[in-house]
Amino acid sequence: MDAGTTIRLESSHDVLLFDAATGALVSFRSKAVPDQEFIIAGSPQPVFVVQYLDEKRRFRQCQSDEAAEVEVGIVASSEDGGTTTLTAQFRQLAELDLDVTVTVRAAANDRYSYWSLSLRNGGDLGQGSPVADRITDVQFPFIVSPYSLDGEPGTEALLYPFGPGVLLESPKPQDLQPDCPQTWQMRPENGDCCHYPGLTMAQFLAYYNDRAGIFVSCRDTDGMIKLIMPVHREPGIRLGISHVGDWPQRGERRLEYDVVIGSFTGDWYAAADLYREWSLQQKWAAIPLSKRDDVPAWLLDSPPHVILRIQGELDLGPAQPNEAFLPYDKTLPLLDALAERIDAPLVPVIMSWERPGPWVYPDCFPPAGGEASLREFTQLARERGWRIGTFCNGTRWVVGHLWSGYDGTDYFAEQGGDRSVCQTHTGELWREEWDATWRPSYPACLGAPQTRELAQNFIRTVTDLGLDSIQFLDQNVGCCTFPC
Template sequence: MTVTHQSYRITLDERGAVCSFVAHGKEMIVRRLPLFAFRLGVGPDAPTVTSDQALDVTVQQLEGQAAFTYRYQELTFTVTVAFDRQVAFSFRFSNHTGTPIEWVDIPQIALPNDLVARGGSGRLLMNINEGLLLENLAAKEAFAPYAHKAPEYPSQGLYCVFPAVVQSQFLAYYDDIAGLYIAATDEERSFKGVDFAPLGEEAIQPFFRLFPGIKADQTDFSLPYQVVLEPFHGDWYTAAELYRRWLEAHRPRGLRKVASNRELPTWYTDAPLVVTYPVQGAFDTDEMVPNRLFPYSNALPHLDRIADKTGSRIMALLMHWEGTAPWAPPYVWPPVGGEEMLRDFCDALHERRFLLGVYCSGISYTLHSNLNDYNAEERYRAEKIDRIVCMPPHSNQPTSLICQAQRKSYDMCISQPFTKQVILNEVEKIVSTGVDYIQVLDQNHGGTPYLCYSSRHKHPPLPGGWIVSHMTSLLRRLTALTKGTALLGCESGAAEPYLPYLNLSDNRYNLNYYVGHPVPLYAYLYHEYAYNFTGNGVCSSEVHDHRRSPDSFLMRLAYGCLAGDLMTLVINQDGHIMWSWCDRNTEYLPCEEVVLDFVRIATAYKREVGKPYLTFGRMVRPCPVESERVGMYSTFSNNPTYHPAVLTTAYVAKDGSMAQFLATYRTQEESCSIDLTGTDGAELVDETGEILAVLPADKVPLTLPPHSLRMLTIKKACAKTGKLL
């Protein structure tokens, strides 16, 4: 069967497999795969069945669509394929085997591995850790946390699942000729695997694993959404725009734009600077004894100095403050030093118009800490937590992979009333001291809970939409509890269904440098609704060799600033800026004068002349900028990765005006050019609003100062009125 549309030609064989998909003259399919596969049963020992194994296949062709019916023994699968601007796949099944279907992979297609690293021009886009552009799939597979793994029990923090560290339910492949957008149109945003999987060296599978989440006695199921393929011509902005159009027509319930969200505190839009540090030890697995930033008030001189040099409102974000043990959820209270000491510190911060935030460690139950003598094993037994924790298939013996270096713990099932209540209780204690922000879901990347197969819980004993609905229920109760007091966040930017509740999270885009290039995809999609802080940079001292590439620090900071996020500094116990959290280097540190001056300039932009854009704006494609490529070295390779010497993003304000920001991060002037063709020129504006230059509607050379930030107000003629914007 071949169907021709103005932008594609698709061929499906008699068993429904996609044998050819030609888009803009490019053949996208390099290998035939069965149209779908499913697991009949639960757990990795259950068999995988494909569409090719059906005993019989019939096809019914209707106008604009085709229905393939696959008959197995006591099981019938029907896949409907609709042909329009998008090719849309949906399915239903009737299962009388008595064995549940855990997941379905659909559609299975094999794209060419003609990525840049293999001599082609292909790239892969996914919204993992705020946006990743891949030019080398082998690099992703070599980095264990990102390597393709089918989601199984026990959960891993960086599994490529949505809604979690994968924050949006789409993927894209493109090269210089054509691109393919692959997305789920799931308005409920249920749990699913979303990843790129290697098929040998020559092919790549865009991986969508869908979890019906139904019990074995429910025989009939119909997928309430579609997985769509849409060809395009362009780049990652083009693919992101396709998803944004769908998102804006199907926003998560409760999601509001920052500009109209009256429940956000005023400080949220005042460009606070996050300064994070521990009060015990120096890194995650250090000896947990009070350091020189304890008592809490010992940090005030350092915070005052940073505020004076940057003009910033400081948020002191505490680590290792828990009176139980660091990173030992769920119990964190009382704080080290007692409630009164923490409350006094909070009051001292508020007197300065500063803010207080604390890290917490998510949805696990700690039996004992590996960092101090905290032991809750008797409490675990007394509270019968073995009935609460996440269980594997066909077993009552739990295990966990989350932060086991710091603790012995098990993951708690989000469906259980105890899980929700214990987190609510601890948060209520925290906000009683006046804390302004709680990173309540550290280790729950994107806000995700963990997989549970328990047959003793009320949820179906396999993954499904119940995971998201229970997490949303908890977050709704938490935000009601903290309304008017504290904001909440998680590790990595909040995944799409959790955005209405997690307004400020701890970015992890720095991890994307391990395997490819961070791109501000998250900001492109969500900046109008929420933004994050640039994160504690954990692992950055490995992905960048700061002795050989010291400019990488400011590159990361500038990147996050241009994405519209709050800037973050990590300080050591002497108040000096560190390269990143858990960096053990104490001799060679970033140049504080350079860093703080950049923060000063950026803060001024975000509070005044750049506020309609960097704070409230909608990210758009910037005018093209060309600059030198700068090599950055890692600690594990002598082959540098290359990055633009001038970083750039652009935003449109509510009034329709457009501004583009240019940042440099090296200690030298940077030459670049910007192509203003198609506009009516631009004005180069500094942080005070002074016009430094007027640029024509042409390709214009620019020279920018070292470690600087500049704004261009773009004059663009409106297509309908001709009025300058």
């Protein structure tokens, strides 16, 4: 594109070009490597995609190029290091009473460009049906890079923070999920904890080769729900971010945080350092763990933790009580010998103690072996200067255990469990899939009063039994809240 059809923004590190008619990003180049392009040429992309439910609870999408009117402008300011701001307004998306405004800011004294989006929903997404006026997510910004960058062939690498972290070297389409609507939908077959915060444990993506890389990150300090993942979008790699939930059924919302984009040189360490530099300035990391005053001294001392599995040996296996550990004080000679040998206090961690079978919740009391036995054990352990911990099932409502024979369907009905557990986009109860072959369950919604009440009562009971360290949200992987 020539200068007459594009709008140019510059940061201290990068040059960005936008289509003057559509507002779409058409070029991103690092000043360190100005001949290397990170955006696929000749492949028009939207500025954003909005996903919502129609009057029949079906997922639908509309995107920026379906707006009845698009207005793109630019304003330059001599303040703040010479900031230039692009503003793109999209009115009446797909003939709906839905408007979106996008802004992108860049300054000569800042390495990043800053991207923001605001949305106004007039509330007619389903032609007046209140069920349909639900925006499920907004995907923004759109960055699609080629599989082959202008460097040494095969040096391309893709970093995304899923689980312990994933590094794909020389990524191929088959390494990624396809960029289709289902990929960005919260539904049981996609799992209930792959989002951020959850199994996705940080808010950035990076793609690079031996010459330079592109870094995309959300500057969200409050842990708002997102899907952050690279996907295959023909003919390249999309560095995808979806901002999930909290969109108004009627009204306006501006994203409470910016998305930043910038280039870097180096490998995945350099990209991770960019995110780390920002993270260490935030409330959750500004004070090192060793200097926080809300962490017990005994925990900072990091005493040895010893797992005592009260029932069974494996999650997916027989769940009979372990006679070597019951009654609970039967373990003390073994633990005393270990503490003497290593000359240190211990933290016995009681797990798989739930009466109907390992990981059953909330119908889990009294514990296997009885309350009196467990309370006596915790008292004797504390007399030795030890602490006692446990793992728990978080907010997953378990309705059966196929190895122990537990059937909790009647308990679920009697307790009104349907008021607590999550629902799918169709209004059905969200039945978990990954544990269905041994411990069928439903994820429970943390926004439901009953879920919180059950959790509070559980913690009170466990602490009354004498336990000190309770990893309650173990099965809310990454301490995530479940989709509902």
